[in-house]
Amino acid sequence: MPELRRDPVSNRWVIIATERAKRPMDFSTRSEEPKSNFCPFDYGNEYTTPPEILSFRPKDTQPNTPGWWIRVVPNKFPALENNLKLERYGHGMYDAVTGFGHHEIVIETPDHNATVATLEVEQVEEIIWAYKARYNAIASDENIRYVLIFKNHKKDAGASLAHAHSQIIGTPIVPKRVQEELEGSRMRYKLKERCIFCDIIYQERMESTRIVEETEDFIAINPYASRFPFETWVLPKVHNHDFGQIKEKEVQGFAQILRNSLARIYKALDDPPYNFMLHTAPATGDGKNFYHWHLEIVPRLTKVAGFEWGSGFYINPTPPEDAAKFLRGVEL
Amino acid sequence: MPELRRDPVSNRWVIIATERAKRPMDFSTRSEEPKSNFCPFDYGNEYTTPPEILSFRPKDTQPNTPGWWIRVVPNKFPALENNLKLERYGHGMYDAVTGFGHHEIVIETPDHNATVATLEVEQVEEIIWAYKARYNAIASDENIRYVLIFKNHKKDAGASLAHAHSQIIGTPIVPKRVQEELEGSRMRYKLKERCIFCDIIYQERMESTRIVEETEDFIAINPYASRFPFETWVLPKVHNHDFGQIKEKEVQGFAQILRNSLARIYKALDDPPYNFMLHTAPATGDGKNFYHWHLEIVPRLTKVAGFEWGSGFYINPTPPEDAAKFLRGVEL
Numbered sequence: 001m002p003e004l005r006r007d008p009v010s011n012r013w014v015i016i017a018t019e020r021a022k023r024p025m026d027f028s029t030r031s032e033e034p035k036s037n038f039c040p041f042d043y044g045n046e047y048t049t050p051p052e053i054l055s056f057r058p059k060d061t062q063p064n065t066p067g068w069w070i071r072v073v074p075n076k077f078p079a080l081e082n083n084l085k086l087e088r089y090g091h092g093m094y095d096a097v098t099g100f101g102h103h104e105i106v107i108e109t110p111d112h113n114a115t116v117a118t119l120e121v122e123q124v125e126e127i128i129w130a131y132k133a134r135y136n137a138i139a140s141d142e143n144i145r146y147v148l149i150f151k152n153h154k155k156d157a158g159a160s161l162a163h164a165h166s167q168i169i170g171t172p173i174v175p176k177r178v179q180e181e182l183e184g185s186r187m188r189y190k191l192k193e194r195c196i197f198c199d200i201i202y203q204e205r206m207e208s209t210r211i212v213e214e215t216e217d218f219i220a221i222n223p224y225a226s227r228f229p230f231e232t233w234v235l236p237k238v239h240n241h242d243f244g245q246i247k248e249k250e251v252q253g254f255a256q257i258l259r260n261s262l263a264r265i266y267k268a269l270d271d272p273p274y275n276f277m278l279h280t281a282p283a284t285g286d287g288k289n290f291y292h293w294h295l296e297i298v299p300r301l302t303k304v305a306g307f308e309w310g311s312g313f314y315i316n317p318t319p320p321e322d323a324a325k326f327l328r329g330v331e332l
Numbered sequence: 333m334p335e336l337r338r339d340p341v342s343n344r345w346v347i348i349a350t351e352r353a354k355r356p357m358d359f360s361t362r363s364e365e366p367k368s369n370f371c372p373f374d375y376g377n378e379y380t381t382p383p384e385i386l387s388f389r390p391k392d393t394q395p396n397t398p399g400w401w402i403r404v405v406p407n408k409f410p411a412l413e414n415n416l417k418l419e420r421y422g423h424g425m426y427d428a429v430t431g432f433g434h435h436e437i438v439i440e441t442p443d444h445n446a447t448v449a450t451l452e453v454e455q456v457e458e459i460i461w462a463y464k465a466r467y468n469a470i471a472s473d474e475n476i477r478y479v480l481i482f483k484n485h486k487k488d489a490g491a492s493l494a495h496a497h498s499q500i501i502g503t504p505i506v507p508k509r510v511q512e513e514l515e516g517s518r519m520r521y522k523l524k525e526r527c528i529f530c531d532i533i534y535q536e537r538m539e540s541t542r543i544v545e546e547t548e549d550f551i552a553i554n555p556y557a558s559r560f561p562f563e564t565w566v567l568p569k570v571h572n573h574d575f576g577q578i579k580e581k582e583v584q585g586f587a588q589i590l591r592n593s594l595a596r597i598y599k600a601l602d603d604p605p606y607n608f609m610l611h612t613a614p615a616t617g618d619g620k621n622f623y624h625w626h627l628e629i630v631p632r633l634t635k636v637a638g639f640e641w642g643s644g645f646y647i648n649p650t651p652p653e654d655a656a657k658f659l660r661g662v663e664l
Contacts, residue, residue, distance in 0.1 A: 007557035009516040009528055010509070014557045014646045022561060022649040024600045024658055027633040079639070079647050092535045094556045150638030158637025167639070175643030177342070184341040196341055203424045224426045225339035225346045229354060268356045277642025298641060301359040305490025306482030307411070307499070309630060310609025311507030314346045315411050317354040326356055 002080055002099025004173065012176050015079050015099060040076075041107045041163035043067075050074040053104060054133055056126055069123065070130045071107040078103035079169060086143045086172050102138045102147075102170035106130050112163050115153070116259065117266035119164075124255035131168070131278070132251070136244045138170040139283035146174045146282050149243075154273035157300045174282045181279065182287055189290035195239050197292030200224075210320050212327045213260055217253040220261045222320035222327070229318035230269060230327065232261050232297040241291040243280035258295065264330040265299055273300040334412055334431025336505065344508050347411050347431060372408075373439045373495040375399075382406040385436060386465055388458055401455065402462045403439040404500075410435035411501060418475045418504050434470045434479075434502035438462050444495050447485070448591065449598035451496075456587040459498070463610070464583070468576045470502040471615035478506045478614050481575075486605035489632045506614045513611065514619055521622035527571050529624030532556075542652050544659045545592055549585040552593045554652035554659070561650035562601060562659065564593050564629040573623040575612035590627065596662040597631055605632040 003016045040048040043066035052063055054072040061067035080101025087098045108116060108127050116124060131149050138147045151166035152158040174182070188196040204210055204221045212220040212232055220234045234257055236250060246254065265274060276297040281287035308314055335348045372380040375398035384395055386404040393399035412433025419430045440448060440459050448456060463481050470479045483498035484490040506514070520528040536542055536553045544552040544564055552566045566589055568582060578586065597606060608629040613619035640646055 005557040007555070008520075008532070010512045011516060012557070012559070012644055012646070014559055014648050016558075016651050017647065017649045018651050023654070024562075027561065027601055027604065027631075091556070092539070093531055094535075146643075148639065148642050150642045152637045156635070158635040169639055169643075171643070171645070175645050177642065177644035180342045180644075184343060188340075199425055200340070203426075207424070223339070224423070225337040225344070226348075227344070227346055229359065230356075269359055272359065275638035275641050277638050279642065296642070299359075303488070303490040304636065305484045306607035306609050307480065307501060309607050310480050310482045310509065310611065310628070311478075311501075311503070312344055312509035312512075313503070313507050314344070315349065316346050317349045319348050319350050322355070 001084060002078075004080075004097040004099055004171075006095040008094060013173055017079065017099075039112055039161065039163050041071075041161065041165060042112050043110050046071075049105075050076055054130060056130065066110070069110060070126045071110075072130055072134055073105050073107070075103040075105050075167065080171065082141075082170075097172055100143060100172050102141070102144065102168070104134060104138075104168045106134070106166045106168065108164040108166060114164055115266070115271070116151075116164055117262040117271070119259065121256050121259050124259045125251055127166070128246070128251045128255050128258075131166075132244065132246055134168050135280075138168065139244055141170065141283075143172055144170040144283050146171050146178060147280075148175065148178075149278040151274075151276045153275070154271075154300075157273035157275050159273075170283075174284070174286075178279060178282065182282070182291060185287070185290045185292070195290055195292050197235060197294065198239050201235060201237060210324045212264065212324050213257055215253055215257055217250055218257040220257050222324040224320060226316055226318075226320040226323070227314035228298045229301050229316060230265060230299045230323045231316075231320070232265065232327070233294050234258055234261055234297070235292065235294040239292055241281040241287040241289075241293060243278060243293040260332055261297060261327075263332055264327040265297065267330045268326050269299055269301065274298060275300065333416060334410075336412075336429040336431055336503075338427040340426060345505055349411065349431075371444055371493065371495050373403075373493065373497060374444050375442050378403075381437075382408055386462060388462065398442070401442060402458045403442075404462055404466055405437050405439070407435040407437050407499065412503065414473075414502075429504055432475060432504050434473070434476065434500065436466060436470075436500045438466070438498045438500065440496040440498060446496055447598070447603070448483075448496055449594035449603070451591065453588050453591050456591045457583055460578070460583045460587050460590075463498075463500070464576065464578055466500050467612075470500065471576055473502065473615075475504055476502040476615050478503050478510060479612075480507065480510075481610040483606075483608045485607070486603075486632075489605035489607050491605075502615075506616070510611060510614065514614070514623060517619070517622045517624070527622055527624050529567060529626065530571050533567060533569060542656045544596065544656050545589055547585055547589055549582055550589040552589050554656040556652060558648055558650075558652040558655070559646035560630045561633050561648060562597060562631045562655045563648075563652070564597065564659070565626050566590055566593060566629070567624065567626040571624055573613040573619045573621075573625060575610060575625040592664055593629060593659075595664055596659040597629065599662045600658050601631055601633065606630060607632065 056070040057068035086100040280293040387400040388402040389400035418432040612625040
């Protein structure tokens with residue numbers, strides 16, 4: 001059973017997967033096992049995943065059979081498990097929590113070779129609707145404090161399957177990175193009674209050099225302190241702390257600018273590995289006035305090395321002003 | 333000129349390398365350029381690095397010629413530059429600092445094919461003496477707040493040259509990760525008047541399951557909340573916040589346990605890529621009673637993906653108790 005453990009000095013949490021513990025020989029970097037061509041996310045292989053939690057499919061089709069255009073299933077190898085009792089306990093001076101949580105997979109298209117950057121925008125809207133539905137369902141679990149939606153694209157970004165999919169993990173703890181953003185925005189609100197993300201949008205619109213695209217409801221920027229080359233954030237222009245409240249018109253606008261941002265990165269950088277992470281307020285309801293949901297896309301072009309691990313500093317060889325200019329110039 | 337920029341929400345800093353700005357085509361992942369066999373760290377190529385800052389060499393040899401056994405040179409492509417004026421300035425709502433700092437390379441051996449894990453321990457002692465000398469020299473710069481010593485081993489851990497070397501970066505800011513450790517240990521000290529790292533050593537000795545090796549003056553453990561499989565920390569058993577104060581007997585003990593820890597990882601995991609980072613108190617003198625210097629070794633066996641970037645959580649598939657047992661069992 002997985003276990004959550006807290007580092008007592010820095011307060012970061014780790015998930016220790018005690019069940020499928022890896023031994024040294026499992027990490028061999030020298031030999032790559034030949035991959036089979038079997039894909040559990042293809043039509044006809046629905047029986048190889050755990051039974052679907054949600055699917056968008058024609059009314060005359062059965063669950064766990066072909067025909068769907070979006071399918072959400074539990075992760076077959078979950079980092080956290082929702083059939084455990086949530087318990088918080090001490091281990092001497094250390095703190096631990098049972099590995100309770102939710103871990104789901106959103107299969108974004110039945111097309112094995114498609115990628116979100118080149119999907120029709122209507123299909124991306126369907127992905128966002130699935131996110132919203134599962135976000136709200138998991139967030140309503142009273143033992144869940146945070147729900148993170150994220151995507152790993154390609155092996156170098158941590159994807160173990162090539163078929164387009166994203167993941168949703170619900171945790172019984174508010175993660176450190178979110179906590180930091182919450183604290184930073186809470187302090188700013190105390191000082192100024194304004195949302196710091198709204199201030200960022202204001203300044204970016206004033207300067208315009210780091211804007212990749214602006215639409216009626218959304219803005220895509222390369223942030224001033226980008227950690228990575230071509231890092232792109234997508235923010236709703238109207239303040240809202242909670243992604244779970246996204247409305248129909250916003251779903252359309254969000255799908256459009258997300259697809260465009262990914263398409264720009266795809267074209268400018270030749271389909272690089274990337275991650276994206278959707279940051280929203282905790283499921284506990286904190287952050288209403290001062291937090292502002294957004295999505296962060298990080299192309300994985302540089303290696304994170306000792307300096308970054310040791311300091312938390314990042315070295316970014318591409319100024320965001322240059323990156324935004326390139327991305328703006330991409331023909332969609 | 334490089335620029336330090338602060339993310340206003342999370343307070344993390346980035347170094348934007350404006351000088352050698354990379355364009356999209358510089359990141360091509362498809363074609364690997366053929367590497368030349370020329371190594372600037374080999375005997376006879378001393379003229380290709382900037383002039384040496386420090387070297388351990390026979391008295392009858394000239395600087396920047398062969399004969400040395402340790403050589404420290406400025407990084408030819410520094411992340412930060414020490415010929416700039418340190419200035420802190422605002423950019424609208426954002427904060428920036430000129431890219432002032434020190435960036436040096438410690439060439440750990442003249443042997444192009446050697447690796448620290450298999451060096452004679454006497455040579456590792458020489459490396460530690462070089463660290464100490466350069467640490468204290470850079471820390472004495474009144475504009476420097478932190479000096480980070482770290483190592484990237486192999487390309488997947490961020491090394492751009494194969495010849496064994498480590499790096500030293502001095503920054504005008506205390507890095508976020510160190511700040512977090514400082515705050516955590518300061519709070520503990522307020523509460524208990526004890527060093528949290530001394531408490532960790534006490535508990536680890538009591539349990540013994542996560543100890544890799546213990547010597548007269550040092551202990552190597554796989555920490556309770558290890559982020560990565562086989563993550564290993566080396567700590568001095570006697571409380572000291574400042575690596576710069578390390579004494580002769582401790583240099584010997586530290587060299588021995590560091591070499592042994594790297595040798596265990598080398599043998600158990602078939603010479604994997606790894607990073608190590610030396611964490612010590614800031615150059616400003618903060619942390620005397622409550623901080624405790626230590627070195628963190630992280631083998632790079634798993635991919636950091638969207639969940640880690642988005643949450644600051646880590647998923648570790650090898651419990652530290654299992655990892656420590658394997659590492660203890662390695663024949664040295």
